[in-house]
Amino acid sequence: MDWGKVKFFLGEVLANLTRNAAMQITAIGTVAVAIAMLGAFLFVQRTAAAVSDQALQQIEVSAFLRDGLDAKADSALAARVGALPGVAHVTYVPKAQGLKQLRDKLRGEVDTSLLTTNPLPDTLRIQAKHVADVPEVAKTVKKLPGVVDVHYGAETVQKLMRLLDVAQRIGLAVIVLLVLASFQIVSNTIRLTVYSRRREISIMQLVGATNNYIRLPFIAEGIVAGVLGAALAVALLLVAQRELLPVVAQLIKFVPFPTQLPDLIPLAFQLLGVGALVGAIASWISVGRYLRV
């Protein structure tokens, strides 16, 4: 390891970072806001996914089977459904058991002794893996031989899906705008540094430094700005999770809030990565543009 080289390089990066401190701080702040929003979005999205998965527990697809199939055919059918992609779990409910469950459910409300014959078919109760899979699973199961009809809370599922979809689109659009904005401001900052260091750059070129070498401190500068912004965003998110989330959970008690929230630590690393990437690409582009002309 050549420490003299390392020291020289770090000195160059530091000189870059401090050359336009005010602009640099603005850039870091913008990156922080964008990445905090991205983080919040990802957090909410994952929470929403957990919420919708919980709602899904109550949405099951009921497949009514043709009368007169023997037990062997029924269990074969159950196995076949269970193997479908998107299906998490299948329970076979023979008509007798179904009647019993119905009786238990209606006890005290209706005189169930009036039910002398069993109107219920044998039924498969199917749980989908994700709420989005439900319509597809229902459609596939309905086509299977031996299945007479299929029921599921179609409206609820579709409403939930539409809601999630719209929320995601809006969130994504906002994030894209914010990331573009931080991209722009980081690359403007780097361009300013490049401009204020044009003397150094022209001398580097004169004495035979390669373009890659010239670029390196600026890339490092961009990465440092991006990572600092992301770190700020992560700190903001951690505080928000600690201080804000319990309050929100209190306010919206009626939503089945998941007991297990997504972990912020892996998310934090992803966000730092995004910051580094934004910084690196932004500076690569703005230095490259300068070096080419």
Next chain:
Amino acid sequence: MAPEEAALIELSSVSLTYPNGVRALDAVDLKIEKGEFIFLVGHSGTGKSSLLRLLYREQVPSAGDVYVDGIAVHRMRAGAIPRLRRNVGVVFQDFKLLSGKTVWENVAFALQVTGARTKDVMRQVPRCLDLVGLAQKSRMFPHELSGGEQQRTAIARALVNNPKILLCDEPTGNLDPSTTTEIMELLQRINTKGTTVVVATHNRAVVDRMRKRVVRLENGRIVGDEERGFYFLGLGQGQVLSG
């Protein structure tokens, strides 16, 4: 120089037209052998700087061939430029030093940005500072130095990569006569040690005193080329004249 050996620098039928239409060089043929000391003279605007710029690939000729140390500079890839420039030191009238760096750092910079090992930096920088006589002032900043000392720093920086060629574009343009003499003596000494030196100047006194090869440019054309020449044409041929 052995005649069969290729010249260190060779221009053949070189023309340079700038994008604004100015024809700075017009069908220039020039050969410079290894170890030569040569003056490029002519009025301001006759193409001296333009010719030098071709040699370190700051400009590409519009026509003709430029060879520097065997490299076809006129058709070289951009990626190969750094290697050429490590072999060609350049010095300017305005020194082009970095004001925030000391003498030592300015000289070391040329090595550091080309990825040199610290070991080499520690060896080469003192060698060059000794050569230009600035060993005692290595911790000073450019604004603490005289013009001559700043130019010495620039020369040390140009030499620190051990180039075969040193190009000087009006190196004494900003200096008083006695400092000019010192700088020219330094360039002479560098040449004696084996570096080929090309000096573009319109300083008549310098040229007439040194009595080196003189190539004269007028309107982008070479109009004279004499060994042991004077600033003005024809004065070198047997006539005795005081500089």
